[in-house]
Amino acid sequence: xxxxxxxxxxxxxxxxxxxxxxxxxxxxxxxxxxxxxxxxxxxxxxxxxxxxxxxxxxxxxxxxxxxxxxxxxxxxxxxxxxxxxxxxxxxxxxxxxxxxxxxxxxxxxxxxxxxxxxxxxxxxxxxxxxxxxxxxxxxxxxxxxxxxxxxxxxxxxxxxxxxxxxxxxxxxxxxxxxxxxxxxxxxxxxxxxxxxxxxxxxxxxxxxxxxxxxxxxxxxxxxxxxxxxxxxxxxxxxxxxxxxxxxxxxxxxxxxxxxxxxxxxxxxxxxx
Ligand SMILES: C[S@@+](CC[C@H](N)C(=O)[O-])C[C@H]1O[C@@H](n2cnc3c(N)ncnc32)[C@H](O)[C@@H]1O
Numbered sequence: 394x395x396x397x398x399x400x401x402x403x404x405x406x407x408x409x410x411x412x413x414x415x416x417x418x419x420x421x422x423x424x425x426x427x428x429x430x431x432x433x434x435x436x437x438x439x440x441x442x443x444x445x446x447x448x449x450x451x452x453x454x455x456x457x458x459x460x461x462x463x464x465x466x467x468x469x470x471x472x473x474x475x476x477x478x479x480x481x482x483x484x485x486x487x488x489x490x491x492x493x494x495x496x497x498x499x500x501x502x503x504x505x506x507x508x509x510x511x512x513x514x515x516x517x518x519x520x521x522x523x524x525x526x527x528x529x530x531x532x533x534x535x536x537x538x539x540x541x542x543x544x545x546x547x548x549x550x551x552x553x554x555x556x557x558x559x560x561x562x563x564x565x566x567x568x569x570x571x572x573x574x575x576x577x578x579x580x581x582x583x584x585x586x587x588x589x590x591x592x593x594x595x596x597x598x599x600x601x602x603x604x605x606x607x608x609x610x611x612x613x614x615x616x617x618x619x620x621x622x623x624x625x626x627x628x629x630x631x632x633x634x635x636x637x638x639x640x641x642x643x644x645x646x647x648x649x650x651x652x653x654x655x656x657x658x659x660x661x662x663x664x665x
Pocket of ligand 1: 461464466484486502503504523524525526
């Protein structure tokens with residue numbers, strides 16, 4: 394593990410307009426053509442997270458990727474090894490970063506915290522991506538403002554997170570942390586504390602698939618383009634066939650009428 398060593402140009406950061414080129418909308422639309430799962434289902438989001446970020450990097454000519462909350466198992470380690478991008482893994486927890494594979498750069502800070510004393514981070518990244526991190530953040534507007542600062546003009550941010558008011562996350566939100574954690578560990582044994590993917594307590598602030606709600610928070614930050622991709626469906630009932638089918642049909646219905654109140658996950662994609 395090595396610590397971050399990036400010298401960012403600090404002047405002109407907020408003055409440059411994004412370079413001309415394809416729009417986020419166009420790049421994201423072409424992504425829908427791949428993948429085995431239907432685009433509305435959260436399986437698509439899980440299967441295509443890395444592909445989506447790498448496609449955005451390719452289309453916009455982006456190179457330096459900051460993976461927020463990458464933890465012990467960064468999603469882009471393989472792409473970095475193949476030299477498809479330069480990866481810097483962030484986490485709030487130094488113990489998580491201590492487990493990052495050897496040779497990958499790390500940057501320990503709270504994405505929603507005060508980064509004003511870390512000027513080397515300003516405008517230092519072309520892409521800022523995160524998976525299953527925003528549900529743990531208390532001050533989500535501050536995190537998005539920081540992402541704006543971390544990106545160079547024309548850079549892209551993508552956050553993939555679970556959303557309210559999907560019932561598994563609503564339950565997780567309402568139940569005491571300890572009980573919720575035990576339920577998740579029972580349904581998904583790999584999520585035990587000594588597993589690959591332990592449970593971190595979520596708060597679900599600003600975790601919605603509703604575009605209007607999210608835009609009220611994101612629009613004032615100054616991104617040049619904002620896209621929200623909503624997803625429905627999950628695997629919490631896989632061991633209960635009848636309920637699973639019923640739940641699947643309900644989720645498909647919600648997707649068909651674009652009922653954002655019951656999304657299960659969302660991608661929020663922004664361009665500076
Ligand atoms: C559920 S894990 C997700 C890990 C990884 N992104 C993945 O998809 O497997 C959440 C991670 O986000 C980190 N995290 C939580 N709050 C954070 C914050 N405010 N800033 C940076 N990292 C944070 C946690 O320490 C943890 O490693």
